[in-house]
Amino acid sequence: MTDPMKTYMSRNVPRYTSYPTAPHFSKDVGAREYAAWLAELSPDDPVSLYLHVPYCRELCWYCGCNMKLAKKDAPVAQYAATLTQEIAVLAAHLPERMKVSHLAWGGGTPTALKPDDLERAMNEVRARFDIIDGAELAIESDPRTLTSEMITRIGQLGFTRASFGVQEFDPKVQKAINRIQPPDMVRRSVDGLREAGVNSINFDLIYGLPHQTVETLLETIGLCAEMRPDRIALFGYAHVPWMAKKQRLIDEAALPGPEARLAQAQAAAEALVNAGYVAIGLDHFALPDDAMAQAAANGTLRRNFQGYTTDRAETMLGVGVTSIGRTPSGYFQNIAETGAWARAVEAGELPVGKGVAFKDQDALRGHVIERLMCIGEVDLDDAGRCFDAPRHWYAEHEAELIVLQADGLITRQGGKLKVTERGMQVVRVVASAFDAYFSSSPARHAVAV
Ligand code: SF4
Known part of the structure; x- marks a missing residue:
């Protein structure tokens, strides 16, 4: 097998x-x-x-x-x-x-x-x-x-x-x-x-x-x-x-x-x-x-x-060019092309090229992903309460969590989720379970290890 x-x-x-x-x-x-x-x-x-x-x-x-x-x-x-x-x-x-x-x-x-x-x-x-x-x-x-x-x-x-x-x-x-x-x-x-x-x-x-x-x-x-x-x-x-x-x-x-x-x-x-x-x-x-x-x-x-x-x-x-930042409202990224970035600065403008405003459950999911990436554990119910999400907000991910658990990547007690030592080797895969935007297209990301 x-x-x-x-x-x-x-x-x-x-x-x-x-x-x-x-x-x-x-x-x-x-x-x-x-x-x-x-x-x-x-x-x-x-x-x-x-x-x-x-x-x-x-x-x-x-x-x-x-x-x-x-x-x-x-x-x-x-x-x-x-x-x-x-x-x-x-x-x-x-x-x-x-x-x-x-x-x-x-x-x-x-x-x-x-x-x-x-x-x-x-x-x-x-x-x-x-x-x-x-x-x-x-x-x-x-x-x-x-x-x-x-x-x-x-x-x-x-x-x-x-x-x-x-x-x-x-x-x-x-x-x-x-x-x-x-x-x-x-x-x-x-x-x-x-x-x-x-x-x-x-x-x-x-x-x-x-x-x-x-x-x-x-x-x-x-x-x-x-x-x-x-x-x-x-x-x-x-x-x-x-x-x-x-x-x-x-x-x-x-x-x-x-x-x-x-x-x-x-x-x-x-x-x-x-x-x-x-x-x-x-x-x-x-x-x-x-x-x-x-x-x-x-x-x-x-x-x-x-x-x-x-x-x-x-x-x-x-x-500076391409630099990314964040505020409590969202992320922004400066213009990537040096000439256009310099012209904006010289005109006294903020040289922002693109960004994303936080919406729906972005802040909650970002918090959960950050906790998993940083300390390998998170309480999904506590997190939901902090961000005023509906109870059992993660229900749509249950099937994926069951597979991760069966494969020994996480342990669970209700909403308390802990990444195992084996799971930490591929913690980005565990985190991706909570990514509402995730596409596994190989053209976009690098392999997990
Ligand atoms: S790794 Fe890239 S950014 Fe760093 S010194 Fe080399 S070329 Fe420059």
């Missing part, structure tokens, strides 16, 4: 960094709707800021991001100037000067900016918002292009966390994905940032890459454990060349199959736990004294477009 796990693992399901998920955003939601949502925000509630830089100095073939290769400095400098202007445009639409509890620069590669441009943007943030004491200020970087001048400036600007895409240290795998960064290069960046006062370091690792094996991954984890990052995210490589054209450069014949991917994911998770990290949600690991490990333990862990987070703000304001 076929093991049902094989079927679950090869299912194409969303990553649930939002609900409704990004393919359901529409142009019906634009700058007018977003302006109204911003005007409704309570100045008492801190917000989170996300600033997006789409440029990278090098191209990685596995990349699924919407990035641009920066061969020259001028477009990047112009982009930084427009992004700085957008911070002012955004602030002008807010009801009052707002407090910021969390700020993150993502990309692309934010450190593709010149240090002076990064500083100008951060000065604009501080001029328009109050960054509260203890706020997390995070930035993504690339060890291949991070300069010592930028490391010093990151420290001076008060950043508290830096993230690196480490992925895998094996030279053959690095060559197959066009990301050559030996361990010493990463170590120098980590040591430099720590000396500059950035106390918290994140690494991203990937399994399922071409030529990758359990052995290469365990070797990589051994080297990472020596550098002792505070958090490690372990993602499965999502091969979606129909969406991410760069991935057509990847040799498909060298990709591990579903069983090898699962073996890699399991071996890596075990090695990280043995190295002293706490497993969190679907794909994160943190040292026990890290805020994310504590949030997972006390049930306050959240999930947003950056993955798992300790950021508890209900509102995230996105700045």
Whole structure:
């Protein structure tokens, strides 16, 4: 008899960094709707800021991001100037000067900016918002292009966390994905940032890459454990060349199959736990004294477009092309085309391209999916009461829940649902049971493991 796990693992399901998920955003939601949502925000509630830089100095073939290769400095400098202007445009639409509890620069590669441009943007943030004491200020970087001048400036600007895409240290795998960064290069960046006062370091690792094996991954984890990052995210490589054209450069014949991917994911998770990290949600690991490990333990862990987070703000304001944000009324996404985005900003308009307003049971289903993804359990009856849903609102999903239970992915006591250890391997499949928009079309999502 076929093991049902094989079927679950090869299912194409969303990553649930939002609900409704990004393919359901529409142009019906634009700058007018977003302006109204911003005007409704309570100045008492801190917000989170996300600033997006789409440029990278090098191209990685596995990349699924919407990035641009920066061969020259001028477009990047112009982009930084427009992004700085957008911070002012955004602030002008807010009801009052707002407090910021969390700020993150993502990309692309934010450190593709010149240090002076990064500083100008951060000065604009501080001029328009109050960054509260203890706020997390995070930035993504690339060890291949991070300069010592930028490391010093990151420290001076008060950043508290830096993230690196480490992925895998094996030279053959690095060559197959066009990301050559030996361990010493990463170590120098980590040591430099720590000396500059950035106390918290994140690494991203990937399994399922071409030529990758359990052995290469365990070797990589051994080297990472020596550098002792505070958090490690372990993602499965999502091969979606129909969406991410760069991935057509990847040799498909060298990709591990579903069983090898699962073996890699399991071996890596075990090695990280043995190295002293706490497993969190679907794909994160943190040292026990890290805020994310504590949030997972006390049930306050959240999930947003950056993955798992300790950021508890209900509102995230996105700045920069393609950046996504949310308010209590819905999600929005900035225009993806740089020229159109810049023209809107220069005209003093919110450069929103699309979005989705919450309706019907969106907030309830989003909450249930987030709880499953973050802590692997939820009380469906309690959730229904919190969101004023009819009793037994989940009746339409009973048949699917019975199958998930029979296959050992969940346990249930009435409305209390808990994802089993086996089920956590495919928790996105469990979450998809509550997704009213879900389509299993392979053209839209990556496989579950
Ligand atoms: S993986 Fe990161 S650094 Fe590489 S191309 Fe994509 S966004 Fe740029």
